Amino acid sequence: MADPVIQVRDLKWRYEGSREWVLKGIDLDIHQGEFVGIVGPNDSGKTTLAMCLNGLIPNNYPGVMEGRVIVDGMDTREHSVAEIAESVGFVFPDPESQFLSMTVEEEVVFALENRELPKEEIEERMRWALELTKIPEDYLEKPPYELSGGEKQRVAIASVLAMRPKIIILDEPTSMLDPIGKTEVIEVLTEMKRRYNATVIVIEHRLEDIAPLADKMVLVYHGTVRKVAPPREFFQGVDFLLEHDVFPPDVMVLANELRKRGLYDGPVPMTLEEAEQMVREIVGGVG
Amino acid sequence: MVEAIRVENVTYIYPDGTVGLRDASLRVEEGEFLAFIGQNGSGKTTLSKNIAGLLKPTKGDVWVFGRNTKEVPMSELATMVGYIFQNPDHQLFNQTVYDEIAYGPRNLKLPEEEVEERVREAMEIVGLDESYRDEHPFFLSKGLRQRVAIASILAMRPKVIIVDEPTTGQDFRQSIDIMDFLTMLNREHGHTIIIITHDMPIVAKYAERTVAMAGGRIILDGPTRWVFSQSEILAQANIKPPQVTRLAQRLTDLDFPPDVLSVEEMACLIEQRARGGA
Numbered sequence: 001m002a003d004p005v006i007q008v009r010d011l012k013w014r015y016e017g018s019r020e021w022v023l024k025g026i027d028l029d030i031h032q033g034e035f036v037g038i039v040g041p042n043d044s045g046k047t048t049l050a051m052c053l054n055g056l057i058p059n060n061y062p063g064v065m066e067g068r069v070i071v072d073g074m075d076t077r078e079h080s081v082a083e084i085a086e087s088v089g090f091v092f093p094d095p096e097s098q099f100l101s102m103t104v105e106e107e108v109v110f111a112l113e114n115r116e117l118p119k120e121e122i123e124e125r126m127r128w129a130l131e132l133t134k135i136p137e138d139y140l141e142k143p144p145y146e147l148s149g150g151e152k153q154r155v156a157i158a159s160v161l162a163m164r165p166k167i168i169i170l171d172e173p174t175s176m177l178d179p180i181g182k183t184e185v186i187e188v189l190t191e192m193k194r195r196y197n198a199t200v201i202v203i204e205h206r207l208e209d210i211a212p213l214a215d216k217m218v219l220v221y222h223g224t225v226r227k228v229a230p231p232r233e234f235f236q237g238v239d240f241l242l243e244h245d246v247f248p249p250d251v252m253v254l255a256n257e258l259r260k261r262g263l264y265d266g267p268v269p270m271t272l273e274e275a276e277q278m279v280r281e282i283v284g285g286v287g
Numbered sequence: 288m289v290e291a292i293r294v295e296n297v298t299y300i301y302p303d304g305t306v307g308l309r310d311a312s313l314r315v316e317e318g319e320f321l322a323f324i325g326q327n328g329s330g331k332t333t334l335s336k337n338i339a340g341l342l343k344p345t346k347g348d349v350w351v352f353g354r355n356t357k358e359v360p361m362s363e364l365a366t367m368v369g370y371i372f373q374n375p376d377h378q379l380f381n382q383t384v385y386d387e388i389a390y391g392p393r394n395l396k397l398p399e400e401e402v403e404e405r406v407r408e409a410m411e412i413v414g415l416d417e418s419y420r421d422e423h424p425f426f427l428s429k430g431l432r433q434r435v436a437i438a439s440i441l442a443m444r445p446k447v448i449i450v451d452e453p454t455t456g457q458d459f460r461q462s463i464d465i466m467d468f469l470t471m472l473n474r475e476h477g478h479t480i481i482i483i484t485h486d487m488p489i490v491a492k493y494a495e496r497t498v499a500m501a502g503g504r505i506i507l508d509g510p511t512r513w514v515f516s517q518s519e520i521l522a523q524a525n526i527k528p529p530q531v532t533r534l535a536q537r538l539t540d541l542d543f544p545p546d547v548l549s550v551e552e553m554a555c556l557i558e559q560r561a562r563g564g565a
Contacts, residue, residue: 180327205459258557258558261554263557276534279557282557
């Protein structure tokens, strides 16, 4: 296998003025094209880890770092945030916190114009990003603040996609949205997985939606990585996840319960469809 | 049974002309635990604020313990219904935790000994250690700020407590802690609890009764189990029941009921069918 596009080696970090390490020795490899879900309870270091991957830490935050983070060949201690941003796009939980422009169009092309790309290429990348995030053409002149929460987050994602970064990190992209907005953003993630061969890293509590998309799941707990595995293996250990304050989707907890009752011995279902199949086999098989 | 709240044919129109609530009617008995569900803009917050007297009906009336919210002074209403905002920072504004919690009781012109007692009681119920008394609320963690916000409402000893999005931004463990705490207030202290939420698994686990809203109207109102079984009406309002409920609804041809609320319940139903004991 090729070298990982992200290599984290024994990473420790503590913010200035704090005695406690937020990250307590993290090792993690992520390969080009992987879709990675990062889960874990609040305040366990997920966002801090994400900021280490785009170089905001240690470049823009005072604190103490040990270990190494190599992103797309760049050691984050030796490269600026701007250089790392060429390879890594970042989407925040609150889309409004990252808007800079008065119209959707300006927002999406802002960084491209900064890079002085040719006009045709800017146009082409914008159309592609808008199409992938399902933002209609007639939204281009609208001010971002007039959009719904889900639309705002899709514009934020489009403006990151337009940069065509190798790596996209999304920090709880649905946490501030209502259910319709959450569904819209998950659909965009699904499209990204299907049509854009980037490395996608999502921090997310909505496991029901992320599990079927992920190639790899990472459990971060109290500043350490406790488990890294493909989703089916990751969610096989439901009790382990519950002990670490992660609540897997109902259908996985159900499979675990059925296993304890001696009724099921197969792989843990990822989706409602798979769970339906599981129940039909159990009920039909024995009777 | 004591009637806590009666909403009678209430329509609410915001100053900009937006219709927030259309002809809504609702009766709540003292001691109930309810959830208001629906998309943003469905009317659940408008309804809640009308119940708390923060908004007054454009048409119709809201009665709280038999008193019309249009006629009761706000200071008195605050002793009957407390409203806890989603973002605790929207309601915290004092310099110390003590002053924050004491603010309401002091407004009631209670003697300082009684204020002191209420603050101590409220801090104890929400599990805030005495040592936080003189801390500035803004230097506390979000979880602790939320506790301060709840304590400041409890110090008014309102019989009805409305909590807007108690679990948003919280992880699994924090959500369970908050909801167990509200359940304790409901069962042990007799508070009527209304939660406004998008979190359907939380509704299934904690609320006895659910009111679903869409377009400013109440579209379903009944036991949570029954509300989640109304899959077609919920789908029109873009409300997804919990995953385990949806699973059972896909299996009605095998005689699974459409109103399963928990994984445990579903596992038992599968076991009965698999072992042929049914």
